[in-house]
Amino acid sequence: MDYVLIYFSGTGNTKLISEEIQKRLEKKHHNVELISIESLDRIERLNLQKKVIGIGFPVYKFTYPDIMNKLFPLLKAKQEGRQEDSPFFLYCTYTRFDADSLHNFARKMEKLAFRLIVKASFKCPSNGIASMKSAESYEYSSVMFFEDNIADKLDQFADEIANNSAKYQNSDFRLKHTGKIYDSIRLKIVEDIERTKYPRLRINQDLCNICGLCAAHCPETNLVNMGKKICIIDEFACLHCLRCMHHCPKYAISFGELTTGPQRYTIKVRNKLFDKAASGYKEKYWWDFNSIRKKWKQKTIKYWILHRRWRKTAK
Numbered sequence: 592m593d594y595v596l597i598y599f600s601g602t603g604n605t606k607l608i609s610e611e612i613q614k615r616l617e618k619k620h621h622n623v624e625l626i627s628i629e630s631l632d633r634i635e636r637l638n639l640q641k642k643v644i645g646i647g648f649p650v651y652k653f654t655y656p657d658i659m660n661k662l663f664p665l666l667k668a669k670q671e672g673r674q675e676d677s678p679f680f681l682y683c684t685y686t687r688f689d690a691d692s693l694h695n696f697a698r699k700m701e702k703l704a705f706r707l708i709v710k711a712s713f714k715c716p717s718n719g720i721a722s723m724k725s726a727e728s729y730e731y732s733s734v735m736f737f738e739d740n741i742a743d744k745l746d747q748f749a750d751e752i753a754n755n756s757a758k759y760q761n762s763d764f765r766l767k768h769t770g771k772i773y774d775s776i777r778l779k780i781v782e783d784i785e786r787t788k789y790p791r792l793r794i795n796q797d798l799c800n801i802c803g804l805c806a807a808h809c810p811e812t813n814l815v816n817m818g819k820k821i822c823i824i825d826e827f828a829c830l831h832c833l834r835c836m837h838h839c840p841k842y843a844i845s846f847g848e849l850t851t852g853p854q855r856y857t858i859k860v861r862n863k864l865f866d867k868a869a870s871g872y873k874e875k876y877w878w879d880f881n882s883i884r885k886k887w888k889q890k891t892i893k894y895w896i897l898h899r900r901w902r903k904t905a906k
C-alpha cells in the first residue's frame with residue numbers, strides 16, 4: 592500500500608510522531624511519503640490515486656491549527672470527478688487536552704468525500720512550558736513527557752492503519768466519530784481565552800541581532816528580514832507556533848508571558864524524552880494528570896477573566 596503523510600509541526604513533536612509512524616509502516620513494506628504542509632506545491636503535485644493519506648497536526652487552542660485549512664482546497668481539487676470516497680487517517684499531538692480536534696478536522700474531510708479509517712492522539716511535552724520553567728519545577732516535570740508506552744501505542748496505530756486500509760478496499764468500512772455536544776460552545780469560549788493568552792508576538796529590537804533565523808523558520812512567512820530590522824507582517828496571522836521563539840539565539844522573541852529562558856526545547860531534549868517514554872519508563876505524574884488538568888483549567892479561566900478587560904480597552 593502507498594501512504595502519504597501530510598503534517599504540520601510547529602516545534603517538532605508532530606514531525607517526530609509522523610516519522611515514527613512512517614518507520615513502522617515502512618517496516619511492514621509499505622511506501623510512505625512524508626510531506627510538511629508548508630510544502631504546498633509538493634502537495635499540489637501529489638497523485639492520490641490508490642493512496643491512503645494520513646494527516647497529523649498539533650492541537651492548538653483545543654482544535655487544529657489554522658494552517659491546516661490550506662489543505663482543504665487542494666484536497667477538494669483532487670477529489671473532483673472521483674466517484675468513490677478516499678480513505679484517510681488522522682493523528683494529533685497534544686499536551687493536556689486533545690479536545691475535539693480530530694473530530695473537527697475529520698468532519699471537514701468527510702465533506703470532501705474522504706472516509707476516516709483510524710485516528711489517534713499522542714500526548715507530548717509542552718512546547719510552551721518547555722522553555723519557561725526550570726527543569727526542577729513541578730510545572731516542568733508535570734508536562735514535559737511523552738505518554739507512557741508511546742512506542743506500543745505507535746505500533747498499534749501502524750497496525751490499525753495497515754489493517755483498516757485493507758478492510759477499506761472491499762467494504763464500506765468507516766470509523767465513526769462524534770464530538771461532545773458542548774464542544775462547539777466550549778470552542779468559542781476557548782478561542783477567546785487563547786486570544787488573551789497568546790497576546791502578540793514581540794521582538795525586542797535591543798536584543799535582536801538580525802540573524803534572520805526566525806524569518807527563515809516562520810511557517811506563515813510572517814516575519815521578514817528587512818536588513819536593519821526583522822518585521823512582523825501581520826500580527827493576527829501569527830499561528831503562535833513558537834518556532835521563531837525557540838530558534839532565536841538572542842532570546843529576543845516573546846509571546847506575552849512566553850519567552851525562552853536558558854533551556855530551550857531542542858531536538859536533543861525531545862529525543863531524550865521520547866526515548867525515555869519509549870523504553871518503558873512510567874511517568875510518576877501520569878496518574879495525577881487529571882488533577883493537573885483541573886488546576887490548569889481554573890488557572891486559565893482566572894487569567895482570562897483578569898486580562899479580558901485589559902484587552903478590550905487596549906483595542
Ligand SMILES: Cc1cc2nc3c(=O)[nH]c(=O)nc-3n(C[C@H](O)[C@H](O)[C@H](O)COP(=O)(O)O)c2cc1C
Binds near residue numbers: 601649719
Ligand atoms: C498556540 C498553541 C496552542 C496550544 N493549544 C493546546 C491545547 O489546546 N491543548 C493541548 O493539549 N496542547 C496545546 N498546545 C501544545 C501542543 O499541542 C503540543 O505541545 C504539541 O505537541 C506541539 O507540537 P509541535 O511540536 O509539532 O508543534 C498548544 C501549543 C501551542 C503553541
